[in-house]
Amino acid sequence: LWWMRSLLLGLLAVAAAVDHSSDSESTQSIVVLIVSNGETRYDERRAEETKRHVEEDMKEEDAVVLISHRDFGGGSWGHHAVWPLIPRITARFPSLRWLVVMETESRMNGLRLRRRLRQGEKEGEEKEIFIGRTLVDEQPVIIHHFYGFDNQHGDVFQYPDFAAGVLLSGRLVRRLGEGLERKKGVQFTIDGKHEFARLVEELTAVTLTSEMDHFCHSPGGSNCLIWFEQQTGTRQGCRERRPLDHSSLLVGVKTYSGFHRTRVVVTKRTWGKNVRNILYYSDVEDPYIPSTRVHIPNTQRGHCKKTMEILKDALHREEMSSRWIFIADDDTLVGLSRLERWLRCYDEDEKVIIGERYGYGYDVSGEGGYDYPTGGAGMVFSLPAARLLVQQCECPSIDSPDDMILGMCARHLSIPIVHSPAMHQARPMDYARSLISRLLPISFHKHEGIDPYEVYTRYLKEAEDESRWDTAREEL
DSSP: OHHHHHHHHHHHHHHHHHHHHHHHHHTOOEEEEEEOSOSSHHHHHHHHHHHHHHHHHTGGGTOEEEETTTSSSSOOTTGGGSGGGHHHHHHHOTTOOEEEEEETTEEEOHHHHHHHHHHTHHHHHHSOOEEEOEEOOSSOOGGGTTTTSSOTTOOOOOEEOGGGOEEEEHHHHHHHHHHHHHHOBOSEESOHHHHHHHHHHHHHOOOOEEOTTTEESSTTOTTOSEEEOOOTTSSSTTTTSOOOOTTSEEEEEEOOGGGTTTHHHHHHHTGGGGOSSEEEEESSOOTTTTEEEOSSOOOSSOBHHHHHHHHHHHHTOGGGOOSEEEEEETTEEEOHHHHHHHHHTSOTTSOOEEEOEEEESOBTTSOSOEEEEOGGGOEEEEHHHHHHHHHHOOOSSTTSBHHHHHHHHHHHTTOOEEEOTTBOSSOGGGSOHHHHHHSOOOEEEOOTTSOHHHHIIIIIOOHHHHHHHHHHHHHO
């Protein structure tokens, strides 16, 4: 029976370790949550870099540093929205006094932050505090369901920029957790930071307090506690990696004959002229574009089967030697040089989809729902991801929503969907002005109510885009 004794001793040792860990967490008063963009090798490295930085800066406080997608046990769906994690944080850390939320592209001044937390220690125990850098919508916007503009008092709804840091008192976090346990989940997640602030207001009646000097959009401020410091997609970021060339990216533009003389003209005169491998997928062949016919009837919405046919066709075009497939709408505007700098950080041999990440059906267990790349912002597929999707996924109907079906399939096939906050489903005026200014945009979507040429020139065009065109023309 020696083996039974050994097994029993082993189980007791594990139990003791679990109890010790639980005891340790029960006394922790400061938790720093790092919200990650994805689960690829690159995103893991960036999250680890940020975690090491925070642990070094906060070692005197013995703070617990958690990475959103991996430090919460089994389920982490919706981790980037933050609210699905709140009930689990309150359960693990009953002595919590402060929760600090930041992103992998955030940095902190530990000395200033520690001083701020110590000064407000009693306040954090007794009051419901929600502090950060405020963002506001300048007009009713569809991505926020026009929220905040029917206020009888005329107050503008304020929501935080996670990348600049957010500070919540333990008292508020516990009350929010209780409310979320009752609510269970939400249907759609479009802009996690906006929806988080709405849930805080709905469930606790607490609104965000602005401290713009302490939570910053760039490094260098003398009073900054936390700030945004971009590496991904910059000229300095990922310089050790091989850059993309003209053949690296195959672009598929979804269109139909009714837009050949309008939207497609804009694309061809702006970013489309800078792409060597670009195909316009339509319901007819048009030699003036030229377009590639997809034998799928045109639909008013959805386009699931059309998107799957585009992926199939792109994968069979081996002569283009592409490393990535980028699918965009015919009214998507793109800054190509910025997109390529972003992709340079990622491994094309990894299964991955990159875009603006939305979500559906998240809940407090972390098990419900799925991520999906919203189509209007543009969707990037590594070749391994595209092959798997084509082999394993089917559209329920031709007009099923392509981005949501791709998201469901991606969850089933364990293909991570990486969020690029520089890619946008809507127009520039639909986002807080300070967000657009702190992070150079990669894409915008829709021509309604704007001059697309002005938007492209003002927000997306770089000198490198034109030099790409000159080189591509010489090669052709």
